[in-house]
Amino acid sequence: MLIDGLSFTRAYLGHGVGLRQKHFTRWLSEKPAVDWVEVISENFFARGGRPLAVLEKVRADLPVVMHGVSLSIGSTDPLNAGYLADLKQLAARFQPAWISDHLCWGSHGSRYGHDLWPLPYTVEALNHVVDRVRAVQDILRRQILLENVSSYISFKESTMTEWEFLGEVARRADCGILLDINNIFVSAHNHGFDPYEYLKAVPADRVGQFHLAGHSDKGTHLLDTHDAPVPEAVWELFRSAVRRFGRVSTLVEWDDRIPELDELLAESGKAALLEREELGAQAARVVA
């Protein structure tokens, strides 16, 4: 059962970047020009030390969003109660604008792969994920957002498209969608579907956040590497997403070969600029 009164509402935070260890010194000493910050939840489950001190300082200045990688919402393992307790405790302390994770699975037999493995898009998987999202939302007492992942294989058992599956999960579980524009582009290339068709089919009233990132062309496939600037083709898809969904809180991810903070902020600034170009002056940054 969902919590009474739970309904999806979309808060617009503006344009954010990920809080990464490489930039901790800057975050401790100044307030970089960005609207909000996303943290990898699991990186802050510690009892103390520098990461939490940095997050305390950042949270005092800016809205924070918690983004997890280990919820494993699609796994047939039981939900990890200890993990959810840690997540809830962190959320209670830092009051994130929202909590997100991925529409995937990453554990089996109590063993973690620390990866975002794709699901077969079947009715069985849909029912399973919907039940678990509801359970998680009951435990956390708040809605979560689920992100579409990049994938390299598909399952012959699938009876629906990824976007149909994503939309149905969000509708039936009453959760939000973190729409990763780069992941749509990567998966579209790898599986041969039209990324613009994907965008058109996603329920607009469920989209609470965008992710943007870079990827690598491996010849036989695109790999979601988060180690480079956002490619032009992904920016184009982002423009289309802005036209379709309007103002949506947007974050540039960069997790490997992380550049200096100023370069990351410039990528975030570019997202703000493109959004403004598509929507006009009403889409100016939340924080000037």
Add this chain to the structure above:
Amino acid sequence: MTLAETQAAFFSLVTDPEQIETRPELGLFDERLRIYANMYLWRLVDGLRNDFPKLAAVVGDDDFSALMSQYLRQHPSEHPDVGQVGRHLVSFLRQNRDPTRREDLADLAELEQARSEVFLEADRRPIDGSAISELGAAFPQARLRLVPALQLRRFEYHVAPVWRSIDDEQAPPAPLAQPNEVAIWRKEFAVYHVVLAAEEAEALRRALSGARLEQVCAAFADQDSPAQAAFAALSSWFVEGWVAALEIDPG
């Protein structure tokens, strides 16, 4: 296949990629499964390399990957935090000593692990040494409450010089079998370690176990100037931020 069967087959193939070719009956054969298989190993080995950079530097990149692959076969990740994947590495290295590798690898890994634990340990503001002079006659019965971000570890090999040589980008010295005890602590956000003299290690062990100050100071009884030695050690503990409180038993 049910969802559970699909996930079992996928997990089996990704974590043991030799099956991708040898067990097509699992029904998931796809050359692109190797992407997931490669990422599985790469991600975990990379996580271990981040957590044990000195160990990686000493054994070299190729051997580190081989060693960690062996480790992961015995100890796959069982925790949602990838930072926990190395928590059995020290015991693995102790139980799987390889004569072709340095003998001090387990101790070096233990020092790295202890430093990581201390780095993320709970915060507790230390007090300064003036508190001890205010104890007066209560001094012998008082107890030190030490900060959580402080550990005492006993090693079979002398790994502190190995650590320093890697920091200095020098070739590490040969392993030296010499039992020693090392204090590892965090001051502000920086982590430090130091090899302690035997009597100071004993005093610290007593303090960590909650002994009274007279018992802590008795660890220096065999020194030429026991009171002076105890005073010097306790003073340094305050300077390094090891002491969170002084407690006096009621009554």
